């Protein structure tokens with residue numbers, strides 16, 4: 001493997017990036033002044049449009065068993081009942097009770113109407129203390145999809161112009177530039193040129209046709225270049241017919257994270273149209289948890305029609321190639337005890353579990369599973385954009401402690417991740433807690449174990 005970035009360079013980039021991320025709140029433009037009645041009306045419109053028969057049934061189905069609380073890292077990490085997952089739906093339930101339920105004529109007299117102050121208080125519940133990880137969904141005996149309904153709450157708050165400043169800054173920036181953290185086309189090309197020089201081969205950009213469209217993200221362009229470099233090196237090794245696009249390289253989607261429907265669909269459509277234009281059979285999204293659902297399920301929604309390409313994350317694409325023999329990896333001379341973190345959106349939502357494990361097995365590393373793993377894995381505590389929200393820091397740390405306690409029990413020497421947000425949250429959590437376990441990108445690990453000889457062709 002070619003070392004595209006040293007440990008020291010990574011540490012320095014991380015410190016710089018973390019400083020930049022910490023100033024987002026100050027960089028955000030002043031929020032637009034909106035009358036409280038308008039905020040309430042806008043939020044209600046989203047709820048009334050979004051609560052279909054399915055959600056209505058679910059809102060009536062809670063048996064108050066409390067199982068969802070025991071599934072949520074924010075409740076467990078704080079023991080504060082306000083973070084019980086189902087409580088995050090209270091506001092939505094009030095709108096449903098008063099306006100849509102069969103007993104709405106009666107409930108109007110009993111259930112209080114929502115106010116702008118209620119909406120402001122809801123911010124903390126659906127942005128800061130929920131990563132839409134979906135773990136609570138799995139344990140709910142009534143089958144209530146809390147994570148999807150939290151997403152609808154985010155859309156309601158976005159419509160009421162009550163996003164957290166940091167996410168509003170990110171959403172407005174991506175709406176204007178198509179990318180995040182100022183990773184514009186010049187910077188993208190600059191980074192690709194630098195990677196090309198280090199890797200010693202040409203990186204295909206803007207090929208008119210290709211089997212695979214590779215997408216990256218501003219987070220990797222600024223920070224996790226080992227993940228991007230590892231992915232490119234492995235695709236090159238496998239002889240895959242792939243391309244990046246200078247007009248469609250940003251996989252992050254701050255429309256999805258902020259709840260802004262317009263930006264969400266615009267960004268998904270941009271990538272989907274680029275994939276169609278190049279005739280891609282597969283789009284590989286970077287090690288970025290939410291980039292995966294934003295395109296895997298968002299592409300068809302954004303275009304209003306089915307798409308005929310697959311969307312795979314890096315660990316899924318390479319893991320499948322290892323499992324069916326198209327990608328051979330070299331075993332380490334000495335085994336290493338590692339823990340693996342299954343990212344919520346890629347694992348629990350996308351079902352990608354065996355692929356990363358096949359990669360670790362192929363290189364001879366000894367995986368010590370954490371107590372929660374695969375579909376039931378605990379979130380890192382920093383997903384769905386909350387890792388950028390400053391006031392959520394105590395909650396992120398609480399979530400981090402829940403997962404890190406499990407990792408420590410495995411006695412692993414390395415934590416393997418395949419999501420940049422998880423990696424970021426673990427790195428920040430380590431600094432705050434004084435933990436030292438190295439956190440490594442699976443894409444970089446794969447590239448470090450490519451055989452020296454010509455690999456099998458895809």
Ligand code: SF4
Pocket residue numbers: 071072073074084085088129130131132133134135136137146147150379
């Ligand atoms: S989706 Fe995850 S973070 Fe949100 S309430 Fe459920 S368990 Fe907690």
Ligand code: SF4
Pocket residue numbers: 061062063064065066067068069086139140141142143144
């Ligand atoms: S697990 Fe389901 S039924 Fe039980 S309290 Fe939570 S939402 Fe209600």
